[in-house]
Amino acid sequence: MDPLKLPFDADDMLSGLRPWIECESPTHDAAAVDRMMDLAAHDLAQMAEIERIPGRMGFGGSLRARFPHPRQGAPGILILGHMDTVHPVGTLSKLPFRREGDICFGPGIMDMKGGNYAAVEALRQLQRAGLETPLPVTVLFTPDEEVGTPSTRELIEAEAARHKYVLVPEPARDDGGAVIGRYAIARFNLIAEGQPSHAGARLSEGRSAIAMMARKLLEIEAMTGEDCTFSVGVIRGGEWVNCVSSLCKAEALSMAKTQEDLDRGVARMMALAGDENGVEFRITRGVTRPVWAPDQSGTMAMYDIAKDIARDLGFDLTAGSAGGGSDGNFTGAMGIPTLDSLGVRGKGLHTLTEHIEVASLAERGRLLAALMMRLGGQG
Structure with missing residues (x-):
């Protein structure tokens, strides 16, 4: 049977996806993420051998599913996705799962539970069809x-190293296209430590950590240029309004198109550390995503196959590098052919308007199913 003619039904897929969306799973709530993994494990257990991998560092666990195959253990295809979201528990009260015509809203529905579900449905349809x-x-x-x-x-x-290809169902680009490379990203932890005092009676004796952090944040964001961007997304400081703050913490992110640009940006960021007027400003490196350069022949060959499939489905699958990291950064940087952003179409990811185009569930299911049938095959 032609995989492009498999009976994908977007409405049925949306019904199956709904429990995933209504199971909120913010990254820092390990128990919530594990509940989401339970749902996915239940859906996958009907088709594959399931392994639950315990979490560490305070995070939830992972889920690995290996599908039966005569060549089980040989290098194959890895479908790589994440089940954590940026939305805290309780977001459903502000962003409930709801359908409005051709679009559907919900926390994490675009990034990236919709794409993950499309991949699971693709495997289900292939298995049902034999x-x-x-x-x-x-x-x-x-x-x-x-x-x-x-x-x-x-x-x-470690898992990617065992495979020939990696498919990442992160959200599609704005035009529905795929990603064949990603920029480098570095994170930073910022700490300002000052001297407390009573803000009313002894204001001049204090040295405000918040004031220092505010000045540094302006410096950091002013460093943004064409080669490297800088932004601060988290800030926490102070405990009492009548006390000069002695501690303020923040988190910053830098993104660059090349590793060289990122290295220069990191050096500029680290140079901001020091003492000023009795306040110490410290910077430590957080996690880094390496550059995934869009020049790998294996990735481009895989993209050519996907583009042909998309043409048969009635749309043009464009491709390019993208800002915003994904776990495809790691596999692509390893030199493993990786095709990213194969997931659903939508808008508003990471916001309270996050939504998908419902029809793209079936479109992406067919694309993924056909791609899995073509990779490693003839023609």
């Missing part, structure tokens, strides 16, 4: 991508 992929398939779902993958990078790289 279609055997030329290469064995493994699915790996992880819990910490939204914070840079500190606890599972080694797991991802």
Whole structure:
């Protein structure tokens, strides 16, 4: 049977996806992420051998599913996705799962539970039709991508090294295209430590950590240029309004198109550390995503196959490098052919308007199913 003619039904897929969306799974809530992994494990257990990998560093666990295949254990296809989201528990009260015509809203529905579900449905449809992929398939779902993958990078790289191809169903680009390279990303932890005093009676005796951090944040964001961007996304400081703050913490992120640009940006950031007027400003490196350069022949060959499939499905699959990291950074940087952003179409990821185009569930399911049937096969 032609995989492009498999009976994908977007409405049925949306019904199956709904429990995943209504199981909120913010990265820093390990128990919530594990509950999401339970749901995915239940869906996958009907088709594959399931392995639950315990979490570490305070994060939830991972889920690995190996599908039956005559060549089980041989290098095959890895489908790589994350089940954590940026949305805290309780977001459903502000962003409930709801359908409005051709679009559907919900926390994490675009990034990236929709794409993950499309991949699972693709495997389900192939199995129901009795279609055997030329290469064995493994699915790996992880819990910490939204914070840079500190606890599972080694797991991802070890698993990817066993495979010939990696498919990442992160959200599609704005035009529906795929990603064949990603920029480098570095994270930083910032700490300002000052001297407390009573803000009313002894204001002049204090040295405000918050004031120092505010000045540094302006410096950091002013460093943004064409070669390297800088942004501060988290800040915490002070405990009492009537006390000069002695501690303020923040988190910053830098992104660059080349490793050389990122290295220069990191050096500029680290040079901001020091003491000023009795306040110490410290910077430590957080996790880093390496550059995945868009020049790998294996990736481009895989993209050519996907582009042909998309043409048969009635759309043009463009490709390019992208900002914003994914776990594809790691596998692509390893030199493993990787095709990213094969997931659903939508808008508003990481916001309270996050939504998908419902029809793209079936579109991406067909694309992924056909791609798995073509990789490692003839023609």
